[in-house]
Amino acid sequence: MEHNVLIPDHLIPFSFSSWYPRFAHCALKGVVIPLPPEFLAWLSEDGLLMPLECDEGEDSVEWSDEEIGEGGDGDGDGDKAEQDDCPVRPSFPSLSSLILPNLPCVPKMNFSAPVDAVWVNGNSLKCCTLEDVYKLLKSSDFISWDISQGAKDLVLKKYQNLHPSRSFRLWVSSTVHAIEQRDSTTYYPYLLNELESLKTTILSFWEEHVKGKFDGDYVLDVYITKSNKGYIVDFNPYSESTDSYLFTREELEDLKATEVVGDCDFRVVTQEKEVKPSKYSGYRGPIDAVDITGTGFESFKKQCYRPSELYEVEEIDKEEGSELD
Known part of the structure; x- marks a missing residue:
């Protein structure tokens, strides 16, 4: 996908980065982060290979040389070949460093929030980690549409407990x-x-x-x-x-x-x-993901269709919470 597309003139006023500076005093708080071309390219690629920064802070298992070699009769060349075949994970250190201070947040781009992809994030738009943010953006057709319209900004809205x-x-x-x-x-x-x-x-x-x-x-x-x-x-x-x-x-x-x-x-x-059905009820997990855990469709539903923490719009929380003042 080409990323030199310009936002159509009739949509520019509705881009968050266009209207927010004028109305920040009376709007739900958010920050705008310009996205680098390589990140936009990654969003447009197939697959869900998460950036390296998503691993920071996670526990890792270290193996000693003795443990690796114990009981084997090979020379390790097979392991090296497997490593060579592994896809190279992307890395966006500068962007990640700008996102981290704004967590927890609700992400969107210039026009759209990834409401069609909440099934990958516990049926919620609330993001507490880098992986939450990247996973939602990467999985969303709505975000892909924004990119096709020339959107190049990431918007992080402050998470609020709203009804x-x-x-x-x-x-x-x-x-x-x-x-x-x-x-x-x-x-x-x-x-x-x-x-x-x-x-x-x-x-x-x-x-x-x-x-x-x-x-x-x-x-x-x-x-x-x-x-x-x-x-x-x-x-x-x-x-x-x-x-x-x-x-x-x-x-x-x-x-x-x-x-x-x-x-x-x-x-x-x-x-x-x-009462009407949600306009986004059709955006759910792929059917071929049902057997990933080997526990069948009922288990999959429990994972992906938990009562929503967030309403289908940017930062509206189903649970009663603290009011804005």
Whole structure:
């Protein structure tokens, strides 16, 4: 894959490195690390051979010469031949040294998080080690898409214990005309009692921090704490490439055409039967990996389909945790 591709002009404003400097004061914290060409090339290669830096700090077994030679009748040439045939593992010491201080984190690139690859990381986007980061990036088709669009930055978002019920998506043209609950896979009864206050909080946050500061139509993801403080999670293009959770495309277009300043349609899941399957449920482990451990499909499911620590978006944690302040 060629890595001299430039990000299309219409996508540049939605790249994290483009919008974050302007909104860092009211956004979930993150750092941007430019990726070297050799790392981008490695991401595009087949295979899951992890960089050497992933081994640092791990225990290793040392063998004495006596133990190696005991009981054998060969001269060791076979071992040397096997070593010569081993693929050379990549090494990215500079990049690794920049990632380490930011652990634990949630990785993504300019546009996408590797939500399609969470099955390789305990069904979580939370990364506590270098291997976690590299494994998620390497296994993700979403990351490959980012690279094909000219993305060359690694974004490490500070890991936060956030609750998915507090994450919302805003559809914006000249004003906000639709707001929706992002976690449409779960019914949260308490939200029904807070609709008006949440709507007021979300619109006030948008008017104070975003209105007039981002050009054109866009989709904005926000997180609202229980103390009603708002944070920007991400900006997305207003297009069919951006998922809608509780609105149809036709409904969004109608709302956009008839929008009224100061008013919008706010939707949450109002009953259990409205719950929808995860949009990422189709991204799971390869079927030929089932017999790797020799324990069959049920064991494999237990490894790969544990209750999610993280919701399918960047850093939303299913478990109740500390609030941002």
